[in-house]
Amino acid sequence: MNAGVEAQITKLLSKYQNAAAAKRDVLLVVANYRSLSYKLQQYVFNDGSAKDLFCLDGTIPVVYKNNTYYIPICIWLMDTHPNNAPICFVKPTPTMQIKCSMYVDYNGKIYLPYLHDWQPHTSDLVSLIQVMIFTFGDHPPVYSKPKEQVAPYPASTFMPQPGGSGAGTGYLPYPTAGGSGGAFPPYPTRNNFGSYPPYPTPGNVNPGPNASGYSGYMNFPTVPGYNSGYNPTNPGSTGTITEEHIKASLISAVEDKLRRRLEEKVNQYQAEIDTLNRTKQELVEGSTKIDAIIARLQREEVEMQKNINILRDKEQELEKSLESMENSEGIDPDEAVTTTAPLYRQLLNSYAEEAATEDAIYYLGEALRSGVIDLETFLKHVRQLSRKQFMLRAVMQKCRQKAGLAG
CATH class of the missing domain: 1.10.287 (Helix Hairpins)
Known part of the structure; x- marks a missing residue:
């Protein structure tokens, strides 16, 4: 780890309550994920209050359907870190759109069980990022917008490239129409159905490495239903969507939807089965306790019945003695x-x-x-x-x- 980087992180975390623990956590992230940069930035809470917080900003690699995509995220560390869980967001670029799920809301805020169950002494940022990578591999939080929904980039707009904490030198201009040096094919023209095909995916485009040594930045899964017949290796093709393409796209979308619903049902039923098994175990334990209580009560009832019989016999003896004493004239102490x-x-x-x-x-x-x-x-x-x-x-x-x- 560069001594200058460590010193800069130490300075940015100087006002944190647990600066040493937060520094160790951040250094592990910077060492393992060089595509994340760090800075001190103002964060505005829901009540309108603002505070300068340390944040990690950049991308994390996510494998979706055997392809690697780089998801832009931002992790805000509370000033009590690691006693409180960080606040995490997905930060889509203008070419992306958030896909709401149980893990990401429409604002891009990330909700994970790991964040909900955050433990100060056992949870850390590296594990949190690994959980994000695993979760987003099953549920991608963003997807590429159709061509007509993408706003044109200003001439001065840059997109971040992974390359460590150097936030100023790792940016390249977004590719313009017509490509640059063969890295991207030109944008496809409007097809026969009046819509634009999606951006090239990693399966059919292999752009060359950029200045930071990274290639294929931000190739996200496309929206289901936009699977056109456009071939990026042949820009001169007409891009016409045939019935076979539409049929294959629909079948793929239906399969994905059925698979997701089947997984949800299986998880739901498995949770219900686990609950029923726990209830059954509790009922069996309760039944055993009740049987033991009933057996003890039966033994006590038998013992109590014996004591009642003894008491009745003694009572009869006392009554006979009292009757005998009442009928006697007197008692001589010497004869008694x-x-x-x-x-x-x-x-x-x-x-x-x-x-x-x-x-x-x-x-x-x-x-x-x-x-x-x-x-x-x-x-x-x-x-x-x-x-x-x-x-x-x-x-x-x-x-x-x-x-x-x-x-």
């Missing part, structure tokens, strides 16, 4: 606590007596501290109670061993 075997009764009585002995020893200590009894009396009774307590604990231990209870 009964054991199922003599061994358990002995264990229960020993435990109660041992607890009472523990209480007696506690209150003897309290009496000694309060001065109610003297020390000799305290020691005498404590000795007797302690001996009794020891014997009761031994009996309880023996009973627990006999009964098989935990020690």
